[in-house]
Amino acid sequence: MPYDPSAFPPFAVTVDLVVLTVRKDALCALVVRRGEPPYQGMWALPGGFVRDDEDLEAAAARELTEETGLHPQVPDGQSAGAHLEQLATYGAPDRDPRMRVVSVAHLVLAPDLPSPIAGGDARGARWAPTETLLGGADGAGWDGERQAPLAFDHERILRDGVERARSKIEYSSLATAFCPSEFTVGELRRVYEAVWGVVLDPRNFHRKVTGTPGFLVPTGGTTTRQGGRPAQLFRAGGATLLNPPMLRPEV
């Protein structure tokens, strides 16, 4: 099979974004309304073409900024940067009816943003609970209203992104990417509960996260924004891998 670069089939390459956040104790994804055919008027994941001289990750970061005003995390531990990583690539021949398009999906984990979507294209973008976007096959019996399905194969991509997020927070400290720069143990626990859709024991959770070296760094401050006794504030520590991992309860 000779390597003949002049005889390759031409592809379009796009990046699609699965942008996840936790709002009101629910895992939500960013979706935009399509203004043109195909799938006009339907909700879809944000995304766009990779430019001629642009790296894949750079294209994903550019789309993220255009849609949300967020910037990918810089490791200064301060800014409300979002976590960005490549998710997977989707290239079924018929996934776009117009032409052959290969989409490199990326996963973004972001803290809850101040209202609509600051800095984003106001043009019909919104946060929707993943439980609503994904049919019943997501988490057992879901009986809420089923939203119209997403455009293209975006439901499949979203499902893969949610699954990646769920498994990654088990063995990494990435759950902190859903929190503001300073947060309490209880807020972090509610992130785990929202992403996994379970209830965790607050005492065991506290012991686990405060006992894992490098996971959380106390800032010295306290807050009562959740009501009740003032809680210590923490920042994400330097550790990225959790060993031993946080265990997701069975069933």
Next chain:
Amino acid sequence: MPYDPSAFPPFAVTVDLVVLTVRKDALCALVVRRGEPPYQGMWALPGGFVRDDEDLEAAAARELTEETGLHPQVPDGQSAGAHLEQLATYGAPDRDPRMRVVSVAHLVLAPDLPSPIAGGDARGARWAPTETLLGGADGAGWDGERQAPLAFDHERILRDGVERARSKIEYSSLATAFCPSEFTVGELRRVYEAVWGVVLDPRNFHRKVTGTPGFLVPTGGTTTRQGGRPAQLFRAGGATLLNPPMLRPEV
């Protein structure tokens, strides 16, 4: 940013394969010698263009069969099929000097094949220990001979593939993909030792794998192909996820 399919930059899309196996207690990767520029004469990962009407996974499976004669696993638990999964996508603008190429890398875990590479393009393909292909940055101080670097960004791809394999056998039963259809506990342990580059306690390992439901199914047969006391033969069970996981020793 209007979605204008007529104004997209054209890309070539390829699949590259990280095909791993365990030979003589070493983790090895399949590499082929390049017959043309660029990087003529250097070793590279096998791969090729995705065809016009071909899914990404189908392209990877086709390349795998062309190069090795292997077929991706069918879940009949019998055939010596290989495990195939998507790894990641690489698309730096300058990764191929001729044109803009996006490569969707796939990871293949295969049992040790009967000599050279049956059914493959005989044209200069060989198994090379990953330790030799990857410089020192792989596993601490490696003092063996350093092989000439791989073409393109294939060293980076190979490194990512090896890392994926190392972490996946922790929490899945995928290590059995490196074994023939029937194998002993000791042979499976040597797979873990080769992939992780560590020494495991045979007694604790035996307790762990035989005590995990669905991991191994005894076939009733025994073998003495390793010398010593005859060992029971097993086949891979239905379980795919290991819970709790197999723990990789520190350091």
Next chain:
DNA sequence: AGAATAGTGTCTTTCAGACATTATGAG
């Protein structure tokens, strides 16, 4: 007999799960 590998058992430590109790601030 000696070497090599397989298989079982025991002790200890670590850690998750279950649950009680006290602490602190808001209304």
Next chain:
DNA sequence: CTCATAATGTCTGAAAGACACTATTCT
């Protein structure tokens, strides 16, 4: 005072790490 949440502590059981011992075959 009551309520809500935070924080610490105790007991128990599951499982990993370390290591001793027996079993079976080959040379």
